[in-house]
């Protein structure tokens with residue numbers, strides 16, 4: 001009788017997760033949803049949030065799953081800026097695999113949102129909340145994956161390291177960027193043969209999973225200050241040399257300038273493979289761009305599209321302007337900010353020299369502001385490519401794996417700059433913009449659980465590599 005009761009209870013405990021939430025879920029999905037909910041509901045914004053709290057919450061889950069305390073560390077360079085580093089020990093046959101996700105999120109104001117940004121809300125087939133897409137989906141899936149592999153008694157051939165880090169969203173201006181800080185202070189904890197990070201993702205078009213992106217490189221931002229100074233004077237007696245006009249004339253010259261197109265192995269394969277998703281002139285132009293040497297007419301036509309243009313070349317654009325000090329005074333200063341996105345492999349000093357040449361005025365000084373963190377692209381790794389392709393084809397027949405170069409930056413640049421190959425791939429597919437950084441950030445519920453399956457399989461596959 002007693003035994004019967006306990007078995008019934010045990011059975012109901014096993015079965016309960018199947019009916020959690022709006023739709024039937026497996027136990028694995030319910031377990032992941034709980035990790036995800038906890039992460040989204042811990043505010044990790046820079047203003048009032050606490051990364052350390054999120055890192056500790058995930059550490060507690062790993063400890064509860066049986067990871068030894070020595071392999072689960074929360075390391076914080078400052079209050080609220082903690083990072084989690086955990087290690088799933090393997091046989092050591094291969095160098096470690098690093099799973100990287102950032103815990104911090106962009107600010108979100110309740111009054112701007114339809115839902116509370118710090119409550120995980122499931123509505124109409126989507127998960128809403130700050131970080132649901134960027135980057136707490138991957139963070140939660142990685143934690144869940146390690147717990148599952150541990151429970152299954154999986155014995156990896158290499159250590160699998162998980163790093164959940166702070167201050168990705170603040171860029172290089174933050175002293176507490178987790179990846180940068182770990183590399184500088186605890187490099188041995190995250191030393192790896194390769195890393196998996198954000199920056200990838202998939203596309204759904206017309207209801208079909210079409211493309212699973214594998215990010216291998218990214219453009220690097222750098223800002224320049226352009227400045228013209230002048231003794232100025234009374235505006236009732238204008239002079240020929242006016243700081244505002246001199247700067248403006250230079251900026252007009254810059255507006256007409258294009259850096260030369262330059263393809264690398266990733267962008268070449270990107271155009272080659274993306275061509276098969278299109279037809280007519282566009283498909284022909286993509287194939288023409290992928291040729292060596294590329295077809296100049298094809299490059300010119302592709303450059304009319306802002307996305308393809310930014311993939312083809314370094315870009316520099318004026319983003320801020322300020323000048324003068326009084327309505328009735330000749331300007332003593334005129335300044336502009338020019339924001340450049342530099343192709344991997346190109347040097348900031350060459351970009352600066354090009355700017356000086358194009359501005360063509362010895363009155364305009366050009367200075368770098370902020371820091372330039374080089375991000376040499378990670379090579380197209382055939383072993384990783386074939387694993388990603390196999391799992392992609394099994395899960396979404398017909399979907400293509402396309403290597404990509406991001407035009408924005410991720411924390412992969414710190415790893416690449418330090419010589420650790422880093423790849424952006426998530427298996428998280430989007431049919432529409434996730435509004436990452438914006439209001440009502442969201443992820444499709446089904447895509448989220450497919451991402452769970454994809455990353456679990458990829459990590460297990462890479463973790464079994466001989």
Ligand SMILES: [Zn+2]
Pocket residue numbers: 102134135168198
């Ligand atoms: Zn992110």
